[in-house]
Amino acid sequence: MLEFERDLDELRDHIAELERDAGADSNSHVVRELAVLQLELEARTADIFAHLTPWQRVQLARHPQRPHTQDYIDRLCSDFTELHGDRRFADDPSVVAGLATFEGRSVMVVGHQKGRSTAENVERNFGMAHPEGFRKALRLFDMAERFGRPVLTFLDTPGASPTLDDEKRGQSWAIAENMARLARLRVPVIVTVIGEGGSGGALALGVGDRVLMLEHAIYSVASPEAAAAIIWRSSDHAEEAAAALGLTAPDLLRAGLIDRVVPEPEGGAHRDFDTAAANLRAELARMLQELCAQNVDDLVSARYAKFRAMGEHQNVPAV
Amino acid sequence: MAVRRRGGMQSDPDIPVDLWVTCRKCGGMHYRPEYEAALRVCPTCNYHDRLDAAERIALLLDEPGRFQEIDADITAADPLEFSRPSGSYVDRVAKARALTSRNEAIVCGIGPLQGRPVALGVMEFGFIAGSMGSATGEKITRLFEHALRHRLPVVTVTASGGARQDEGLFALMQMARTTAAAARLGEAGLPHICVMADPTLAGVTASFAAVADIIIGEPGATIRFAGSRVVQGTLRRRAPVEDHTTEWVLRQGMIDLVVPRRELRETLARVIGHLAPAHVTAPAPMAARAARV
Ligand SMILES: [Zn+2]
Numbered sequence: 248m249l250e251f252e253r254d255l256d257e258l259r260d261h262i263a264e265l266e267r268d269a270g271a272d273s274n275s276h277v278v279r280e281l282a283v284l285q286l287e288l289e290a291r292t293a294d295i296f297a298h299l300t301p302w303q304r305v306q307l308a309r310h311p312q313r314p315h316t317q318d319y320i321d322r323l324c325s326d327f328t329e330l331h332g333d334r335r336f337a338d339d340p341s342v343v344a345g346l347a348t349f350e351g352r353s354v355m356v357v358g359h360q361k362g363r364s365t366a367e368n369v370e371r372n373f374g375m376a377h378p379e380g381f382r383k384a385l386r387l388f389d390m391a392e393r394f395g396r397p398v399l400t401f402l403d404t405p406g407a408s409p410t411l412d413d414e415k416r417g418q419s420w421a422i423a424e425n426m427a428r429l430a431r432l433r434v435p436v437i438v439t440v441i442g443e444g445g446s447g448g449a450l451a452l453g454v455g456d457r458v459l460m461l462e463h464a465i466y467s468v469a470s471p472e473a474a475a476a477i478i479w480r481s482s483d484h485a486e487e488a489a490a491a492l493g494l495t496a497p498d499l500l501r502a503g504l505i506d507r508v509v510p511e512p513e514g515g516a517h518r519d520f521d522t523a524a525a526n527l528r529a530e531l532a533r534m535l536q537e538l539c540a541q542n543v544d545d546l547v548s549a550r551y552a553k554f555r556a557m558g559e560h561q562n563v564p565a566v
Numbered sequence: 567m568a569v570r571r572r573g574g575m576q577s578d579p580d581i582p583v584d585l586w587v588t589c590r591k592c593g594g595m596h597y598r599p600e601y602e603a604a605l606r607v608c609p610t611c612n613y614h615d616r617l618d619a620a621e622r623i624a625l626l627l628d629e630p631g632r633f634q635e636i637d638a639d640i641t642a643a644d645p646l647e648f649s650r651p652s653g654s655y656v657d658r659v660a661k662a663r664a665l666t667s668r669n670e671a672i673v674c675g676i677g678p679l680q681g682r683p684v685a686l687g688v689m690e691f692g693f694i695a696g697s698m699g700s701a702t703g704e705k706i707t708r709l710f711e712h713a714l715r716h717r718l719p720v721v722t723v724t725a726s727g728g729a730r731q732d733e734g735l736f737a738l739m740q741m742a743r744t745t746a747a748a749a750r751l752g753e754a755g756l757p758h759i760c761v762m763a764d765p766t767l768a769g770v771t772a773s774f775a776a777v778a779d780i781i782i783g784e785p786g787a788t789i790r791f792a793g794s795r796v797v798q799g800t801l802r803r804r805a806p807v808e809d810h811t812t813e814w815v816l817r818q819g820m821i822d823l824v825v826p827r828r829e830l831r832e833t834l835a836r837v838i839g840h841l842a843p844a845h846v847t848a849p850a851p852m853a854a855r856a857a858r859v
Contacts, residue, residue, distance in 0.1 A: 409792030414810060417820045418791040419768075423745055423776035430746035431753065446729075447741060447772045447791075454742050468729050468738040468769075477731055477793075478650050492734045493646050502645065504735050554746050555707065557739040558700030559645040565638035566667050 249306050251295055255514070258288050292514050299463070301489040301498075305471055307463040308442045309405075312517040314524070315374075316343055316358030316401040319441060322524035323531070324349050324356065332383060336416065339380030341372045341408070342452075344387050349399065350532045352539070355391035357384045357452060358401030361442070374443070375408040378421035381451050385425050388432055397435040397535055400452040405470050407448030422451040429454035430554065433547060435538035437531060439509070440464045440496075441516075446473070456550050457534050458504075460496040461523070462511040466504075467494040504557055589613055591786055605827045613786035614827050616764055618666070619673040619688040622723055626679060626686065626831050633677035633686070637708050641669035642701045648732040655732040662693045671696045671726070674709040676718065680835035682842070685713035688723045689763075689770075696726035698770055699733045703740025706774060710747035713756060719842040720751060720758040721834060724775045728768025728793065741773035748774040757841035759834060762789050762812065762821065780837050781821040782830070783812030789821070 248256060262284050269277045299307070307313070320327050324347035332338040344357040359376060362368035384400075391398045407418055429436055429452075436455035444453065444466030460466060468474065471489040472482035479487070493499070496508045509527050516523035538546065587596045591613035601608075605625065606615035617625065624630040641659065648655040663669060671693035676685055687709045689696045698706075706722070713720045729737040748758055760778035762771075764787035772791055775781070783789060790810035812824050825833045 407791070414790055414792070415818050417776075417818065419772035420776045420820055422772040422791075423741075423774070426742050426745040426773065427749040427777045430742065431749050446738060447769060450738060450742055454746070466735055468731055468734050474731050491646070491648060492731075494734065499735060502736070504739060551746055551750065554739065554743045557743055558703050558736055559643040559733075560640050560701035560704045561643045562639045563641050563669060565635075566663060566669055 249303070249310065251303055252514075255288065255292055255295070258284065258291065262288065289513070296514065301465075301492075301495055302471075302486040304463050304495050305443075305465055305485075305489045307515050307517075308465045310515065310517045311363060313442055314516050314520045315361050315363070315403055316356075316441065317360060318520055319401060319439075319524055319527065320347065320356055320358070322521060323528050324354070327356070330383075330387060333379045333386060335382055336379045337377075339372075339377045339383060340370055341374055341376045341404075342380035342383055344384060346396075350528075350535065352535065353396050354535075355387050355396050355398045356401070357387060357398065358441075359404040359449075359452065361403055372408055374404040375406060376404060376448055376451070377408050377413055378416040378418050381407075381421035381425050384452060385421075385428055388425070388428050392432050392434050395434060397437070397539060398429075398432065398455070399531065399535075400436065400438050400455065402438065402440040402444045402449045402453055402466070403442035404445050404448045405443055406445035406473065407451065422447045425451040426454050430550065431547060433543050435535065435541075435546060436550070437534055437538070439527060439531070440466050440505075441527075443470070445470045454550075454554065456538050456546060456553070457506045459507045459509055459527070459530055459534075460499065460505050461509050461516060461527070462496055463515055464496055465489075465494045466496075466499055467492050587615075590615070607785075607827055611786065612826075614764065614784040616691055616725060618692055619668065619690040622688045622763075623673070623675075623677070623686065625827070626721070626723075626834065627677040628680060629678065633675050635673060635675040636712060637674055637705050638669060640701050640705055642699050642730075642733075644732075645700070645736050646732070646734050648734070650732070658694055658732070666690050666692045668693055670701045670705055671698065672702050672705050674705050676712075676716075679721070679831065679838070682835065682838060683718055684834075684838065685709050685716075685718045685720045686723075687720070689725045691725040691765075694730060696724075696770070697728060697730035698726060698737060698740050698744075698773075699730035700736050700740060702730070703737075703743050706740075706744045707747040710744070710751045710758075710774075714751050714754055717754075717756060717843060719756055719838045720748075721761065721838075722758070722775065722778070723761040723763055724766045724770050725763045726767060726770035727765070728770055738769070741769050744774040745777055748777050752777075752779065755843065757838060759837060761830065761834075763787055765789070767791075767793055776820075779841065780823075782833065783816060783821045783824045784830075785812055785824055785826060787812045789815045 327347040329345040343360040359374045361374035362371040438455035438458045440460040471485040475484035475488040476482045499505045512519035512522035589608040592611035594610035674687045758778045759780045760775045
């Protein structure tokens with residue numbers, strides 16, 4: 248549980264206790280007290296969530312109970328068939344991918360996958376993909392194009408796995424090749440940042456026609472800890488880095504780097520997976536409909552123009 | 567080639583700075599005139615020391631005077647109004663401009679390489695560690711687009727610490743943007759050759775550089791994805807000390823060849839000759855500026 252959630256949880260427990268004690272008894276005094284407490288809980292939740300600091304959003308984006316890619320796939324798609332392996336080296340469990348039906352359409356879904364328990368996180372490498380994970384994604388992007396199926400990607404990673412073994416197998420190459428492929432893929436691609444969009448490891452699944460972000464998701468050039476290590480020479484300054492990097496969904500919408508912020512249920516997506524998924528479904532369905540109606544050449548040109556426009560520079564006399 | 571004394575070199579206050587150079591790799595001491603004559607290649611360990619953009623252009627082109635720089639007027643904005651404990655981003659850019667006499671961390675233009683016009687982009691490591699921000703990405707993208715319009719082969723020389731943190735997600739998006747431009751060049755059947763010089767790291771390794779048709783490494787260069795400080799910040803443990811040199815990356819199968827500096831121009835011309843369309847003629851670059859090497 249996060250620090251700023253603790254008060255809310257105490258209040259929630261208190262309400263639950265009262266409800267339990269009251270049982271079937273419809274004593275008007277208890278009913279009135281419950282109603283008052285319920286209102287207070289709502290008001291306090293709304294107040295906290297209306298004034299979240301960037302660091303609190305980082306904590307929410309990483310909340311251990313937050314829905315991950317598989318949770319969204321389960322709620323958004325029917326008949327998901329997971330496909331494994333890069334046909335080169337190994338299967339990487341930190342990326343889940345496969346064919347599924349979304350709103351009556353066959354789609355390819357690909358996303359980073361974090362674990363919830365420690366054991367699962369070790370298995371999934373905390374959502375930090377290895378080169379073979381990105382190459383599994385690449386194989387399936389190719390397949391999606393070959394069969395004319397749209398691609399939905401879900402971003403949720405602290406960053407690409409940075410160990411010596413990852414270097415050995417060409418982590419930089421895997422990321423770059425995915426971006427190059429996605430940039431030119433001749434089917435619609437919709438990207439959703441559901442939790443942590445960390446650096447190149449996120450961008451390797453992040454080039455698409457539309458980029459959405461869940462309300463409390465983050466997307467950053469480096470994790471706040473890594474940025475702090477670079478800028479302040481110590482990851483202890485992560486909170487300051489989070490504030491300086493402009494990594495929240497509202498910040499990035501204002502900056503024109505994402506297309507849409509998908510609202511989360513009161514108290515965050517981890518409070519209510521179904522509502523979070525339903526909100527996302529509505530946006531994805533509308534956008535997919537729109538993109539599938541487009542001519543493919545126009546689609547790819549527009550995608551190029553979209554990323555071409557991301558950046559701010561100025562002109563000064565040549566020195 | 568033009569020899570200028572600045573940046574790159576490590577100097578000891580007790581030793582006359584003009585006469586001796588210490589190799590950053592092996593610590594060997596070299597007599598400067600000989601070292602410069604050897605194109606700054608360490609005679610002991612074969613480390614290829616850093617060159618600035620002007621020196622690199624002089625090394626690669628037939629006549630450096632015929633280099634026509636493009637987009638020299640593009641410089642960094644400050645989209646996040648970013649500040650570090652050591653100073654604001656605006657100040658860092660101003661200092662970098664004063665130090666390098668460049669407006670950005672890459673110099674782009676058109677010039678003849680063994681008789682054939684190429685679009686050349688050379689990173690300036692002295693400019694905020696060659697980091698890639700929006701303006702850097704804009705210049706790289708324009709270079710690929712210019713080459714596409716004029717049907718020119720592209721040569722890039724990378725020397726970079728990676729994405730420029732001071733621009734947040736704007737900097738990260740330069741990876742996608744430059745890679746998309748490089749991919750479009752490839753679709754048009756035009757070659758991109760990348761020379762990875764010391765150091766080529768993170769957001770630059772993992773974008774337009776890695777998708778080049780042919781990747782040439784300079785001997786002894788550090789080429790890697792994650793810098794040690796990033797590894798430390800992410801995994802909360804120290805980065806492995808193994809060096810990620812050109813030779814190591816070649817053994818892993820990630821680059822095509824390692825070429826000594828003396829043979830670089832000839833090698834580039836040879837591979838471009840094999841890949842570039844035969845009928846390429848020399849066009850006048852758009853908005854070309856006077857040569858200034
Ligand atoms: Zn040496």
